[in-house]
Amino acid sequence: MFALPLHRKSIQSLCLLTLGFLCFLIRPQHLNAQTFNQIQFVIGTGGDDLRGDSSATATLLAPNGSTLQVITLKAQNQSGWGNNSSHTVTAALSPARAASAIGHVVITLTSHNGFAETDDNWNVQSVVATLSNGGSGAMQFINGSGSPLARLTHSAPTLTLTPLPIVPPGMFDQIEFVIGTGGDDLRGDSSATATLLAANGATLQVITLKAQSDPGWGNNTTHTVTKSLTSPLGLFGIADIVITLTSHNSVFETDDNWNVQDVVVKLSNNGSGTKQIMHAFGDPMKRLTGSDPRLALPLPPIMLGPVCAGGNNGCTNVTTYHNDAQRTGWTSTEKTLTTFNVKPATFGHIATITVDDQVDTQPLVVNGVTFITTENNTVYALNFWTGATVIHHLGAPVPTPLGCGNNGPNVGINGTGVIDPVAQTFFVDTYLSENGTPTHKIHALNLSTLAEHASSPVTVAATHSVQGGGTFTFNATYQRQRSALLLANGNLYAGYGSFCDWGGAPILAAGSWD
Amino acid sequence: MYLSSVWMSGYGVAADTESNLYFITGNTAAGTYNSATNISESAVKMSADLSTVDSFFTPSDVNGLDGGDTDYGSGGLMVVPDLPGRLPHLAVGAGKDGRMFVFDRANLTGFHPTDVPSHVAVGDCWCGPSYFTSGTAAAMKQNVVSSGGHTLMLWTPGPSTPVPTLTQVASAVLSFNTDQDGGFFTSVSSNGLEPGSTVIWAVGREEGTDHHVTLYAFSATPSGATLPLLWSSPHPAGFWPNTGGNANLVPTIANGRVFVPSNKEVQIFGLTANPLPLKQPFLPSTNLTALAVTGAQYWGTVKSIAANRVVLELRDGRELQVDISPAIEQGRSTEPQVGQSVIVTGKLNTDGSLQADTVYRAKGKSLWGEDRAH
Numbered sequence: 001m002f003a004l005p006l007h008r009k010s011i012q013s014l015c016l017l018t019l020g021f022l023c024f025l026i027r028p029q030h031l032n033a034q035t036f037n038q039i040q041f042v043i044g045t046g047g048d049d050l051r052g053d054s055s056a057t058a059t060l061l062a063p064n065g066s067t068l069q070v071i072t073l074k075a076q077n078q079s080g081w082g083n084n085s086s087h088t089v090t091a092a093l094s095p096a097r098a099a100s101a102i103g104h105v106v107i108t109l110t111s112h113n114g115f116a117e118t119d120d121n122w123n124v125q126s127v128v129a130t131l132s133n134g135g136s137g138a139m140q141f142i143n144g145s146g147s148p149l150a151r152l153t154h155s156a157p158t159l160t161l162t163p164l165p166i167v168p169p170g171m172f173d174q175i176e177f178v179i180g181t182g183g184d185d186l187r188g189d190s191s192a193t194a195t196l197l198a199a200n201g202a203t204l205q206v207i208t209l210k211a212q213s214d215p216g217w218g219n220n221t222t223h224t225v226t227k228s229l230t231s232p233l234g235l236f237g238i239a240d241i242v243i244t245l246t247s248h249n250s251v252f253e254t255d256d257n258w259n260v261q262d263v264v265v266k267l268s269n270n271g272s273g274t275k276q277i278m279h280a281f282g283d284p285m286k287r288l289t290g291s292d293p294r295l296a297l298p299l300p301p302i303m304l305g306p307v308c309a310g311g312n313n314g315c316t317n318v319t320t321y322h323n324d325a326q327r328t329g330w331t332s333t334e335k336t337l338t339t340f341n342v343k344p345a346t347f348g349h350i351a352t353i354t355v356d357d358q359v360d361t362q363p364l365v366v367n368g369v370t371f372i373t374t375e376n377n378t379v380y381a382l383n384f385w386t387g388a389t390v391i392h393h394l395g396a397p398v399p400t401p402l403g404c405g406n407n408g409p410n411v412g413i414n415g416t417g418v419i420d421p422v423a424q425t426f427f428v429d430t431y432l433s434e435n436g437t438p439t440h441k442i443h444a445l446n447l448s449t450l451a452e453h454a455s456s457p458v459t460v461a462a463t464h465s466v467q468g469g470g471t472f473t474f475n476a477t478y479q480r481q482r483s484a485l486l487l488a489n490g491n492l493y494a495g496y497g498s499f500c501d502w503g504g505a506p507i508l509a510a511g512s513w514d
Numbered sequence: 515m516y517l518s519s520v521w522m523s524g525y526g527v528a529a530d531t532e533s534n535l536y537f538i539t540g541n542t543a544a545g546t547y548n549s550a551t552n553i554s555e556s557a558v559k560m561s562a563d564l565s566t567v568d569s570f571f572t573p574s575d576v577n578g579l580d581g582g583d584t585d586y587g588s589g590g591l592m593v594v595p596d597l598p599g600r601l602p603h604l605a606v607g608a609g610k611d612g613r614m615f616v617f618d619r620a621n622l623t624g625f626h627p628t629d630v631p632s633h634v635a636v637g638d639c640w641c642g643p644s645y646f647t648s649g650t651a652a653a654m655k656q657n658v659v660s661s662g663g664h665t666l667m668l669w670t671p672g673p674s675t676p677v678p679t680l681t682q683v684a685s686a687v688l689s690f691n692t693d694q695d696g697g698f699f700t701s702v703s704s705n706g707l708e709p710g711s712t713v714i715w716a717v718g719r720e721e722g723t724d725h726h727v728t729l730y731a732f733s734a735t736p737s738g739a740t741l742p743l744l745w746s747s748p749h750p751a752g753f754w755p756n757t758g759g760n761a762n763l764v765p766t767i768a769n770g771r772v773f774v775p776s777n778k779e780v781q782i783f784g785l786t787a788n789p790l791p792l793k794q795p796f797l798p799s800t801n802l803t804a805l806a807v808t809g810a811q812y813w814g815t816v817k818s819i820a821a822n823r824v825v826l827e828l829r830d831g832r833e834l835q836v837d838i839s840p841a842i843e844q845g846r847s848t849e850p851q852v853g854q855s856v857i858v859t860g861k862l863n864t865d866g867s868l869q870a871d872t873v874y875r876a877k878g879k880s881l882w883g884e885d886r887a888h
Contacts, residue, residue, distance in 0.1 A: 316768040322644070322701070325529040326593035329644035329659075329764070334703035336770030338711045339733040341785060342744045347731075349749065350771075351782040358756060359775035360524060362764040370773060372780055403809075405758035405857075405883060408777070415524065416764075468551030472517060480519075483590075484526030489533045489562040497519030497540060497587075500874060 035096040036131035039141070041073060041089045043107075045081045046123035046148045052080035054120040055110045058129075060093075063103030069094065076112050081122075099131055099166050105142060107159040109152035119154035127161060130272065140164065140270035164270045171232040172267035172275070177209060177225045179243075181217045182259035182284045188216035190256040191246045199239040205230050212248050222262070233267070235275060235387040236299075240354070241265060243295040245288040255290025263297060275387070279449070282378070282393025298354050299389050300370075300382035318365045319419040321484030355380060357397070358408035361416040362484070364426075366447065371419065377412035377430045379450055392450035394443060394457075395432040402478070404500035415494070416484035419447065426450070427492050429481040430457070440476045442494065460494075518542045518554035518587070523697070524762045525590025525642035530603070530619060533562040538607050540587030541580045544842075544849060547572070549625045555579045555586040557607055557615065557622055571615065571622040574629050581849035583875045584610045589697070590642025593619070594671075597647070597654050602674055604656075608639035612662045612696070616671075616678045623677075632679045637663025638696025640760050646702040646712055646734065654707070657683070657734070659714055663696045664688045666716060666732060666741060684736030686743060690718030690728055693878025694760050702734065703767040710735065713744065717751065717763040717774055726750030727761055729774050729783060747783070752776025757881045810868060811859045813882035816850045824850050824873075826858065829882060835867035836860075855879065862887055 041058060050056060056073040071091045074081060081087050107127065111120040126149060129142035142161050150159040167173045177194060186192060191212040196204040207227045210217060217223050243263065247256040263285065265278040278297060286295045322329040341347060357376035364371040372380040377394040397412030407414070417428035424447040432439045440460035444453040462474040474496075483495035518539040520527065528536040535558075542554035549572060556572040573579060579586060586609035594604035605622075608614035613633040617623070623630035637660075644659040658669040658680060665687050672681035688698065698719055704712035712734035720727055729751040732741040751774045754761040766773040772783040812834055814826030822839040836858050838850070850856055855876040861869045876882060 318766050318768050321524075321526040322590075322592075322642070322764065326595055326645070327526055327528045327590060327642065328592065328595060328646070329642075329699075329701040330646045331701065331703040331767040332646070332706055334711070334713075334767055334770070335705055336785065337703055337713060337767070337772070338705070338708075339713055339735065339744055340710060342713055342731045344745060344748070346785055346787065347745055348783060348786045349747065349751075349781060350784045350786065353780045353782070355778055355780065358777045359780060360759075360762065361775065362524075363766045363773040363775055363780055365766060365768040365773070368769060370780075372775070374778075403859075407759045408756040416526065466517070466551065468548065480521065482521040482524055483537070484524060486527045486529060486535070488529035488535070491562065493527050493535065495520030495522070495527050495537060497521035500872065 035098050036133055036137075036139070037093050037096040038132045038134060039071070039091055039093055040130045040132070041071075041091075042086060042126075042128045042130075043073065043081075043089070043124065044086045044126035044145070045083065046125040047083055048121050048123040048151065049083050049085075050074060050081040050109070050122045051111075051120040052078075053112050053114060053117075054080070054122070055112065056122070057108050057110070059106040059108065060097075060102050061104045061106060062101060065103070068097070068102065073107070086126075093131075096133075099139065099141060099163065102141075102163060105129060105161045105163070107152070107161070109157045111154060122152045123148040124150050124152060124159055127159075129161075138272050140272040143270070167232050167269045171234055172237075172269050172273075173229050173232045174268045174270065175207065175227055175229055176266040176268065176274075177207075178222060178262070178264040178266075179209065179217075179225070179260065180222045180262035180281075181219065182261040183219055184257050184259040184284075184287065185219050185221075186210060186217040186245070186258045187247075187256040188214075189248050189250065189253075190216070190258070191248065192258070193244050193246070195242040195244065196238050197240040197242065198237070204233070204238065209243070217258075235267065235277070238277070238299055240299060241278070241297045243288070243297070245293040247290055247293075257290075258288045259284035260286050260288060260295055263295075265297075277387050278389045278391070280389070280391035280393075282391075283395065285391075285393050296354070296356075297389070297391065298380075298382075299387065300353065315367050316365070317367065317419075317421060318363075319421055320364070320487065321362050321416040321418070325486060325488050353380070353382060356393075357410055357412065360408070360414055364417070364419055366419055366421060369447075371417075371426060373413040373417055373428055375408050375410045375412040375414065377432065379413070379426070379428060379445060381447075381450055390448075390450045392445065394428075394430045394441075395434070398431050398433045398438045401431075401438060401480070401499045406500060411480070411499075415481045418485040418487045418492070420487055421447075424448065425453065427485055427487070429460070429485065429494055431476075431481065438476045440479060440481060440496075442492065517552060518556075521587060522590045522642065523588050523640045523760065524764070528591055528593045528605075530593045531596075534568060534619075535560045535562065535564075536591045536593055536605055536619075538587040538589060538591045538609065540585040541583055544581035545577060547576045547580060555609075556625075557586070557591050557605070557617060559619065559622055569620075569622040570624060571617060571629075571631055572625040573613070573615075574625070574627055576625070579609075579611070582851065586610070588641075588695075589614075589639040592643040592645060592658075594645060594656060594658060595647070597656060600656075602678055604671060604678055606643050606658055606660075606680070608636050608641070608643070608660065608662055610638055610640065610695070612636055612638045614639070614643070614660055614662070614680070616680050618674070618678050630677060632677050634660075634669065634680050634682065635662075636660035636667055637665045639663075640695040640762065641697030641699060644700045644702050644714070646704060648707065648712065648734065650707060659700050659702065661698050661700045661716060664690065664698075666700065666714065668714075668734070668736065668741060684739050684741045686732055686741040688716060688718050688728075688730055689746070690721045692719040692721045693880045694719040694757060695877060699762060699764045701765050701767055704734070713767075714741065715765045715767060715772060717761070717765050719761045720754035720757055724750065725753050725755045725757060727752045727754055727763060727774075727776055729765060729772065729781075751781050751783075752779055757877065758883065809859055809871070810862045810887055811857065811883075812868065812885045813855070813857050813876055813879075815879075816852050816854050816856060819850060819852060826856070828885065829879065834858075836870050836873075837867060838870045838873050841870045841873045855882075857883075
C-alpha cells in the first residue's frame with residue numbers, strides 16, 4: 001500500500017492516512033486548530049532612536065478588538081535602541097493561540113521623561129513577527145517595513161499591524177527566483193518572465209522577472225526576484241517553469257541573447273518554511289535567443305505516499321545499468337508490482353518527465369530520486385519525496401559526429417553512467433564540443449547537488465603501445481562511449497568504440513577515484 | 515590503426531565477484547583479426563587492471579563477421595549469477611547474427627576452426643540478456659532471458675558436459691513492427707522468490723509513422739511453452755524519431771514504478787489506483803542542430819557485385835554503379851552481399867558512378883534517409 005501513486009488532489013487527506021516524515025501537508029481545517037506558544041519580534045529602528053528611558057510594548061488584539069496579551073518589547077530599565085539598529089524579542093504566548101485568533105498587533109511607545117526632557121520620538125523601520133512552537137514550525141505572521149514604517153511620537157504613539165494572510169503549513173504563497181546571468185547579459189530594454197505551469201499544461205501564473213523598465217542584468221551577475229503567488233500552491237503544485245526572454249528592439253537593434261547560468265527556485269510560506277524546489281545550472285544552462293527564447297525546467301510529478309516501505313532503507317536502488325555488475329537487469333526487491341496487478345485494470349501510465357534531448361541511457365534510482373541523462377549532456381535528479389529538481393547541463397554536445405547517422409542529432413551522454421552510493425557520486429562520460437573540438441570527459445557529480453567534485457571533470461586521454469606493433473592514441477573525434485560505465489574493483493571502467501567504424505578504438509579505459 | 519571496439523548497443527561491461535571483467539568486441543577491418551593482437555568479434559575476460567586478457571572466445575567465422583559488419587559485439591555479455599554449489603560458472607552473450615553462446619567462465623575456449631562453446635539461436639541481437647532466479651530457497655533455478663529479433667525467450671542451463679548448454683523453457687513474440695535492427699532490451703522484477711511476483715519487462719523498437727515505442731510486461735511463469743503477456747502500453751510509451759540509431763531502451767523498475775526512457779522524455783508507469791494527470795507534451799528546451807554534411811550519399815539494395823564494383827538499386831529503381839575500393843582501403847566498408855540494404859557515401863564521378871568512401875549496412879527501406887548528389 002505504501003507505493004500507491006496518489007492523485008494530486010488527494011494529497012492533503014492521504015497524508016493523514018499514511019504517515020511519517022513525508023507528512024508535511026495537513027488538512028486546512030486542522031490548521032485553524034493549530035496553536036503556537038511563542039512569538040518573536042525582530043524590530044528595526046531607523047534614523048531616530050528609542051531612548052533608554054522610554055519603553056515599548058506590543059499588544060495582541062483579538063479580531064473583535066479585545067486585548068489578548070501585552071508583551072514588553074523594551075522595558076524602561078533596558079538600554080536604548082540606537083539609530084539603525086535591530087533588536088529581537090521573544091515572548092511566550094500565554095495561553096497558546098492559533099494564528100487566526102490574533103486580529104492585530106499594536107506597538108506602543110511610552111515616554112518616561114526626565115527633568116527638562118521632551119517626549120521621545122522613535123522611527124520604526126521594520127517589524128517581522130514569527131509564531132512558533134518553542135522555536136520550531138515557525139510561521140511568519142507579520143512583515144512590515146518602510147522608511148520609516150512609522151514614526152511614533154507623543155501625539156501618535158502607536159503602530160497597528162495587520163497579520164499576513166494565513167497560509168496553511170505545507171502550502172506556499174511566495175516564490176523566489178535566484179537567477180545567475182553568465183557571459184551574455186539580459187539587456188536593459190529586454191524583459192523576462194517565468195511562467196508557472198500545472199501538470200495539465202494550464203498556466204498558473206506569469207511572473208515578471210525583469211520588466212522592460214528595470215535595469216539590465218549584467219554579465220556574471222545574480223538577481224533575486226521574490227513574488228507572491230496569486231493563490232497558494234502545494235509543494236507539487238508546479239509541474240513546469242518556463243523562463244522566457246522577450247526582446248524589445250529599437251530601430252537598429254537585433255534580438256537580445258541571454259546566457260542563463262543558474263536558476264534556483266524556492267517556495268515559502270509568508271517568507272518562512274522555505275523549500276527549494278529546483279536548482280538548475282550549467283555554463284551556460286541555456287543561451288536564450290530571439291529564435292529560441294525559452295528555457296523549460298521540469299519539476300517532478302507527484303509520487304506521494306512513501307516511495308518505499310520502510311523509508312530510504314527500504315528503497316530499491318538501481319545504481320548501474322541492468323542493476324548490478326553482472327548485468328542481470330533484475331530488480332529482486334520489488335514489493336508492489338506482481339503478475340496479479342500488472343494488468344490493464346490496475347496498471348498503466350502515471351506520469352511523463354520531459355527532458356531536453358534523446359535519452360539513450362537507462363534511468364537510475366537511489367533513495368527514490370531518479371537520475372536521467374540526455375544526449376544534450378544534461379543530468380537530471382528528480383526527487384519525488386521533496387519536489388526538488390536539480391538539473392546540471394555539463395556542456396554543449398557534439399552535433400552529428402563525423403556525419404554518422406547512428407545517433408540522434410546530438411551525442412553527449414551516450415552510455416549509462418554509474419552511481420557510487422557509498423561515495424554519493426554519479427559518474428558520467430560527456431561528449432563535449434569545446435570550441436568545436438570533440439572531447440570526452442569523465443565527471444564525478446555529487447549525488448545531492450549534481451555539482452562537480454573538486455578534481456572533476458577529467459579529460460579522457462590515452463596512449464598505448466599495441467601488441468603487434470604501433471601506438472594507439474585516443475582521439476575523441478572518432479571515439480564513441482556507448483557501453484554503460486562499470487564501477488568495480490575500486491575502479492571506474494568505460495568502454496569506447498568509434499562512430500560508424502571511423503578509425504579504431506581503445507578497448508577500455510579505467511581509473512580509480514579517490 | 516584499426517582496432518576493435520566495445521559498444522554492445524549500450525550494454526555495460528560486466529564483472530564477476532572475483533574482479534574479472536567481461537565484454538564482447540565489435541568488428542575490425544576485414545581480414546585483420548589476430549588472436550594475439552587484434553581480437554575483434556570476441557567475448558573477452560580481462561583482469562581488473564586491464565593488463566591481461568585472461569581468456570577469450572572468437573567465433574570461427576570471425577572474418578565473415580568482420581567483413582559483413584555482422585558484429586558479435588552488438589550484444590552484451592552477462593555474467594550468470596552463481597548458485598551455491600552449482601558448476602560451471604556461466605556467461606552468455608549474443609550478437610547481430612543471433613547466436614547466443616554460453617560459456618564456462620573458467621575458460622572461454624579461444625579461437626578454433628570449429629567453435630568449442632555451444633550456442634542457441636535467439637534472433638538478431640542488437641541487445642543484451644537478463645537473468646532471474648526462480649524456485650524455492652531449497653531448490654533455486656537459474657533463468658536467462660534473451661531478446662533477439664522480436665522474440666523473448668527464457669532459458670535454463672542444460673547439461674554441461676562436455677560444454678555448458680542452454681535449454682529453452684518458453685518464449686513469446688512481441689508485436690512491434692520495425693525496420694530497425696533486430697532485438698530489444700529487457701529487465702526483470704520480482705519480490706525475491708515469491709511465486710507470481712516475477713515480471714519480465716521489455717521495450718520494443720520504434721514503429722509506425724509516429725515512431726513510437728511500446729512497453730511490454732510478461733509473466734515469467736510459462737503457460738506451456740509460452741510466456742503470457744500481462745500488459746502492453748495501449749498508448750505510446752515514448753517516441754524515437756531519430757531512427758538511424760536503434761532504440762536500445764532499457765526499462766528501470768524500482769519501488770512500484772517502471773521508468774521508460776526515449777526521445778526527450780521518460781515515461782513512468784505504475785498502479786493506476788489514483789491516476790496522475792497526464793502531463794502534456796512540452797516545449798523542448800534545446801534547439802537541436804544537425805551538422806551540415808556534404809558529399810554524395812545514397813541508400814540502396816545491393817543488386818550485383820563484381821570485384822570492387824557494386825551495383826545498387828536505389829529506392830526509385832535506378833541503378834548506381836559504386837566503386838568501393840577506397841572504402842575498403844580505409845577499412846570503412848562492409849563486404850556487401852546481394853540483397854542487403856546499404857548506405858554509401860563518397861563522390862560522384864562525371865560518368866555518374868560513385869567513388870565510395872564508406873559502405874555500411876543500412877536499416878530497412880522505410881528508414882532510409884535522403885539521397886544527395888553533393
